[in-house]
Amino acid sequence: MREAEVIERLRRIATHPAARGLADDAALLDGLVITHDSIAEGIHFLPSDPPASVGWKLVAVNLSDLAAKGAEPAAALLSLTLAGDSDWDSGFIDGIDAACESYGLALIGGDTIAIAAGAPRVLGMTAIGRAGPNTPARGGARAGDRLWLAGTLGDSAAGLAILQADPKATGVLVDIYRRPVPLLAAGRALAPDASAMMDVSDGLLLDASRLAIASKCSATIDLDALPLSRAFIAERGGGIEARLFAATGGDDYALLCAFPPDFDPALRLSLRSGPTLVCVGTLAAGDAPLNLVGGGGRPVPLPEHLGHEHRGIATSPMADRP
Amino acid sequence: MREAEVIERLRRIATHPAARGLADDAALLDGLVITHDSIAEGIHFLPSDPPASVGWKLVAVNLSDLAAKGAEPAAALLSLTLAGDSDWDSGFIDGIDAACESYGLALIGGDTIAIAAGAPRVLGMTAIGRAGPNTPARGGARAGDRLWLAGTLGDSAAGLAILQADPKATGVLVDIYRRPVPLLAAGRALAPDASAMMDVSDGLLLDASRLAIASKCSATIDLDALPLSRAFIAERGGGIEARLFAATGGDDYALLCAFPPDFDPALRLSLRSGPTLVCVGTLAAGDAPLNLVGGGGRPVPLPEHLGHEHRGIATSPMADRP
Numbered sequence: 087m088r089e090a091e092v093i094e095r096l097r098r099i100a101t102h103p104a105a106r107g108l109a110d111d112a113a114l115l116d117g118l119v120i121t122h123d124s125i126a127e128g129i130h131f132l133p134s135d136p137p138a139s140v141g142w143k144l145v146a147v148n149l150s151d152l153a154a155k156g157a158e159p160a161a162a163l164l165s166l167t168l169a170g171d172s173d174w175d176s177g178f179i180d181g182i183d184a185a186c187e188s189y190g191l192a193l194i195g196g197d198t199i200a201i202a203a204g205a206p207r208v209l210g211m212t213a214i215g216r217a218g219p220n221t222p223a224r225g226g227a228r229a230g231d232r233l234w235l236a237g238t239l240g241d242s243a244a245g246l247a248i249l250q251a252d253p254k255a256t257g258v259l260v261d262i263y264r265r266p267v268p269l270l271a272a273g274r275a276l277a278p279d280a281s282a283m284m285d286v287s288d289g290l291l292l293d294a295s296r297l298a299i300a301s302k303c304s305a306t307i308d309l310d311a312l313p314l315s316r317a318f319i320a321e322r323g324g325g326i327e328a329r330l331f332a333a334t335g336g337d338d339y340a341l342l343c344a345f346p347p348d349f350d351p352a353l354r355l356s357l358r359s360g361p362t363l364v365c366v367g368t369l370a371a372g373d374a375p376l377n378l379v380g381g382g383g384r385p386v387p388l389p390e391h392l393g394h395e396h397r398g399i400a401t402s403p404m405a406d407r408p
Numbered sequence: 409m410r411e412a413e414v415i416e417r418l419r420r421i422a423t424h425p426a427a428r429g430l431a432d433d434a435a436l437l438d439g440l441v442i443t444h445d446s447i448a449e450g451i452h453f454l455p456s457d458p459p460a461s462v463g464w465k466l467v468a469v470n471l472s473d474l475a476a477k478g479a480e481p482a483a484a485l486l487s488l489t490l491a492g493d494s495d496w497d498s499g500f501i502d503g504i505d506a507a508c509e510s511y512g513l514a515l516i517g518g519d520t521i522a523i524a525a526g527a528p529r530v531l532g533m534t535a536i537g538r539a540g541p542n543t544p545a546r547g548g549a550r551a552g553d554r555l556w557l558a559g560t561l562g563d564s565a566a567g568l569a570i571l572q573a574d575p576k577a578t579g580v581l582v583d584i585y586r587r588p589v590p591l592l593a594a595g596r597a598l599a600p601d602a603s604a605m606m607d608v609s610d611g612l613l614l615d616a617s618r619l620a621i622a623s624k625c626s627a628t629i630d631l632d633a634l635p636l637s638r639a640f641i642a643e644r645g646g647g648i649e650a651r652l653f654a655a656t657g658g659d660d661y662a663l664l665c666a667f668p669p670d671f672d673p674a675l676r677l678s679l680r681s682g683p684t685l686v687c688v689g690t691l692a693a694g695d696a697p698l699n700l701v702g703g704g705g706r707p708v709p710l711p712e713h714l715g716h717e718h719r720g721i722a723t724s725p726m727a728d729r730p
Binding site for chain 2: 096100104118163196197202
């Protein structure tokens, strides 16, 4: 049985409506939005990453799933493996504590297990939020809807690239890689009117194609429209190469949402604070999940890799990351 | 920071009432009983265990926590690591599927992540149940209460010992080791009147001392009263050695509950089916968490190990196993 078959089998078991076919970011049960994400050492974080940033990210990836469903964080259960390095564990809990405190998430349970010293850590969190008036799925968009993106793309991937070249590097992009911010307020503001919504985590192109497939539509993304931060442009420029990097790098915490063509979701976000919100594409009828345009609306060939497929398929079939 | 300090720090973070001080088997939030247990290869199961039995047990350990709180199983999220052995994964999902089907548990989400081939698997489940009219904590017992046990002790530990001597062995005790049965119906029947309740998983003596400490009482357990199955007695006899083995072996799925002295909980269980239910001891005021008697009420010295401390402290501070 290949990995894709594992996932297909789990989907066949998961017939309850709350499961949403295991194709959404989170389950919806009794008014609670529930998600579980795990991260493994060597796959989702590096042994050299500061442990506090690993703890923070474990909370943030789960909260980003709640944000994408417009839910209010309520509580979390932590699955912690102890691999015999108490300094690491202490730093990790610092990060968990800081993120729970920042976002009003109550730690209410979980499990800690000892594993062999040196074995790769696997860290998991179940996050529970209270649903808002609408919990948008991935598959609710319609042909004609426009695709909007809250937040910027590529910062974290650029920060990781900087660290890979120089493990002691610092700066805005490194900070974003280490301490990503889930867009909870934006998610709650956008969810009531969104026809579909998900968090962008494995790369915009991969995640947009997932939303399109779930909604039985064809997405067209305009690379010119991608929201890039000043720090990102200062590091990598704003050309087509940089835009493709930002659209495929993954580890973003942006929200991708679909709205009817006559609806302006910017009305829902305060102009004075909150993330940028821009229209990055459209949905139409059609079989091709994804089309790209750029350079003033000209077709752009799809890159070979749309995003973090190794996370998209192998690691996150049930609740894509973050 | 030592492991005990890790746990103490997590407890200090977990101040929300739903957390129950991380000292109970499960959290209680919005009428839902929520638990998370993880199992690690080489610690909680052997690489040679049939993968279907590992899947079954992961569900059973979580359901046993729900049983101990008198909750009705509703839904679960699965955290699955794929270590590059698809036959193993397939068997594991067979076991998950069989247990979910058997106990009416809906798989509604989770995460699958790829880990390095050969790395020890860490498998987790968050189980969610609907609370009954009472959700007994560990700490609610009072001096004078009697301690009752639903289910038998030692069968699984005896089955494991048989398998350690002969990996191809079969029989009732091996079956119980591989396919434990969480006592959900008994839990629901007993919870409404119980002053305290928990599942016995790390050994009766260790778990009874935990209940006594949480309830600020002193427990006395009568070894003569321990419920032993016919299969267990056929394998190991019914003498003091066998009884101490059964009381400390762990991996049981029995329920330990406290009731006022004039209450007979047997009235709550059908006589025609369901597990055995016997009074195994009493609670009194006092500082010693645990006293043992046997051989007709004579004091018995406490054994050096009260149970699976390595699971009790290192692996299950937040939600003891199963």
